[in-house]
Amino acid sequence: MIKGYQSQLIDIYEKIRDQEIAALKIRREEINQKYPEIINIDNKIGKLCIKLSLNSIRNSNNREEEFKKIKDAITDLRAKKYELLVSKGYNPEYLNLQYRCPRCKDTGYIGINKCNCFKQKLVQLYYKNSGLTDTIKEENFKNFNINYYDSDRMGDEKFSPRKNMEILLDKILNDYLPNFKNHNDNLLFYGTSGTGKTFLSNCIAKELLDRGHLVVYRTSDELIKDLREIRFENNEFLEDLLINCDLLIIDDLGAEQITDFTVTEFFTLINKKILKKKKMLISTNLSLQTLTKHYAERITSRLFGNFKLFKFYTQDIRVKKNLAKK
Ligand SMILES: [Zn+2]
The missing domain is CATH 3.40.50.300 (P-loop containing nucleotide triphosphate hydrolases)
Structure with a gap:
């Protein structure tokens, strides 16, 4: 009976992440309708982030320089996005994925160690079953x-x-x-x-x-x-x-x-x-x-x-x- 708990917990974390992804989608749609310019900035950030990760695996002579340039651009755009969100009365994190447990990002693990939230959820499971x-x-x-x-x-x-x-x-x-x-x-x-x-x-x-x-x-x-x-x-x-x-x-x-x-x-x-x-x-x-x-x-x-x-x-x-x- 006990052995099933691990997979139950994995399901719980998956569900939490799905819910948060769905909630973010709704928030994005809302902002897109009202202030598409903010979503434009957000999309640009997304593209730059992909470029950044591609750049980190590519070998080129001026990699460092390139890296810094993209990073700066992302920082600028983020600041702009946050400013706009706040000016419209939103929380600056409104278009970011929210984590119920920021420490483990709702995975239950920090590295190979179980996060405290994992242990708590486990206890809740035990309580539920007892x-x-x-x-x-x-x-x-x-x-x-x-x-x-x-x-x-x-x-x-x-x-x-x-x-x-x-x-x-x-x-x-x-x-x-x-x-x-x-x-x-x-x-x-x-x-x-x-x-x-x-x-x-x-x-x-x-x-x-x-x-x-x-x-x-x-x-x-x-x-x-x-x-x-x-x-x-x-x-x-x-x-x-x-x-x-x-x-x-x-x-x-x-x-x-x-x-x-x-x-x-x-x-x-x-x-x-x-x-x-x-x-x-x-x-x-x-x-x-x-x-x-x-x-x-x-x-x-x-x-x-x-x-x-x-x-x-x-x-x-x-x-x-x-x-x-x-
Ligand atoms: Zn956690």
Whole structure:
């Protein structure tokens, strides 16, 4: 399934370029009708550009001189074209092909390296296929409602659920997100189900995606499937993505089937990411004790030692939401 992404992306870039070429054609027709003299200049520039490239492959004694002459002529004509466009109230770039990503000129590549826009599009593809695009339309900070968290203290907890969440939100919004590039903070959200862990993870995912970071979201089940594909089908692309993404969100750790394979592969992945200083956000419904029981000591000590732990607690928010609807 993953292998199809590359060709999907190539299609996307082709479509973008076709759309921009079509849009330019329409703009040219418009100017041609209103101000044909500008198009005349533009055509002359085009011819000179062709001459220039032909000249660069032709061998002649005064090549340099010839080259400079054509270049100067192009510069003059361009200035004239821009001046005319501006005097008619247009953007000087109006007759140029526009690029949605000027860095890679909508090819997805800068030399042999993938452009950031390529990575972002890839993430969008992943989100689309994982169903999270729809999720984060709803589950984002705009819709985060702190009132779902009780203001009365609960059990032995030091803070009320609301105060607890306010402290966490403050850290996320005023430190974790704005300083994302500069810290290596891994987060572990734990607590019973219905306490908003996935919701907050999605809020964070959307915020980072919007800021151009490569975020990959996986439930622990999906992650195990990916790890199998990496191991048995040698999917290097997927491995690269999971290890080198800016943030890997692993949702619902503990819900997957735990075998020797999953424990080993999971440990290897966490280790690689920690060594490479690539961030993770893990959420689990399990308590820290159960987590330790489920996984080998080496994993949990890795998790507890290299992750900032946040406990989520409140009355089940889903129940509250349903009651509110009624
Ligand atoms: Zn680009």
